[in-house]
Amino acid sequence: MYPVMLNLKNKKVVIVGGGMVAARKLRGLQSENAQITIISPQVDFEINPNKVRWIKADYLPELTKDADIVFACTNDKAVNQMIYQDAAQHQWINNVSNKESSDLYNVSVVQDEAVTYAISTNGTNPALAKKTRIRLQEFLKIKRKEE
Numbered sequence: 001m002y003p004v005m006l007n008l009k010n011k012k013v014v015i016v017g018g019g020m021v022a023a024r025k026l027r028g029l030q031s032e033n034a035q036i037t038i039i040s041p042q043v044d045f046e047i048n049p050n051k052v053r054w055i056k057a058d059y060l061p062e063l064t065k066d067a068d069i070v071f072a073c074t075n076d077k078a079v080n081q082m083i084y085q086d087a088a089q090h091q092w093i094n095n096v097s098n099k100e101s102s103d104l105y106n107v108s109v110v111q112d113e114a115v116t117y118a119i120s121t122n123g124t125n126p127a128l129a130k131k132t133r134i135r136l137q138e139f140l141k142i143k144r145k146e147e
């Protein structure tokens with residue numbers, strides 16, 4: 001895996017799904033001035049309609065065709081797999097339920113003033129990434145971010 005920092009300003013980002021995992025991805029993305037669309041029949045968190053577009057529907061390939069990056073966050077592994085398979089060559093897909101069918105992995109983030117720490121286990125152990133993030137925050141004496 002190749003670690004980078006992405007500038008998402010004006011990029012078209014789509015999150016498919018509206019549960020706990022989608023909420024976590026949205027929290028990280030919202031501060032990045034991306035153009036965010038959520039596709040899900042149901043959403044379990046607050047959406048600011050001025051900042052995020054919500055398409056209240058099940059996934060359909062035509063709904064993601066303009067996206068630069070798609071976060072496939074449904075609880076249906078077959079749908080997440082379909083999103084990966086439907087993608088055009090130039091699109092980047094994050095599949096949260098199958099790392100073999102994913103173009104990128106999310107990282108645990110610790111922000112300490114000007115320094116951003118990004119923690120990854122290269123897809124092998126997300127729970128360890130989270131544990132390491134908490135230990136680093138304790139070490140740096142940074143308040144735990146909201147879960």
Ligand SMILES: C[C@@]1(CC(=O)O)C2=NC(=C\c3[nH]c(c(CCC(=O)O)c3CC(=O)O)Cc3[nH]c(c(CC(=O)O)c3CCC(=O)O)/C=C3\N/C(=C\2)[C@@H](CCC(=O)O)[C@]3(C)CC(=O)O)/[C@H]1CCC(=O)O
Pocket residue numbers: 024025028094095096097098099100102104105106107108109119120121122123124125126127129130133
């Ligand atoms: C780091 C973090 C960033 C974020 O999501 O923002 C993140 N997962 C987090 C939490 C977390 N994930 C899971 C649990 C329950 C674990 C348990 O209980 O044992 C918890 C803990 C919790 O939810 O509390 C389960 C899980 N995760 C993945 C799979 C599928 C698979 O492995 O194929 C399954 C099984 C699903 C199932 O059951 O089928 C896959 C991925 N998860 C990743 C990232 C990517 C690799 C990260 C790396 O390389 O380290 C990758 C590959 C794709 C991606 O999501 O980008 C975030 C911590 C944020 C923080 O708090 O700091």
Ligand SMILES: NC(=O)c1ccc[n+]([C@@H]2O[C@H](COP(=O)([O-])OP(=O)(O)OC[C@H]3O[C@@H](n4cnc5c(N)ncnc54)[C@H](O)[C@@H]3O)[C@@H](O)[C@H]2O)c1
Pocket residue numbers: 016017018019020021022039040041042043044057058059073074075076079095096097126
């Ligand atoms: N990568 C990670 O960080 C991580 C962590 C835990 C779990 N997971 C995986 O992520 C999945 C989702 O977890 P969750 O807790 O958010 O689930 P959840 O049940 O809380 O939410 C699932 C969401 O998907 C939506 N959905 C279902 N079918 C859809 C479709 N066809 N089109 C659009 N939206 C659809 C539902 O409306 C719901 O909002 C889990 O099933 C698990 O496989 C990943």
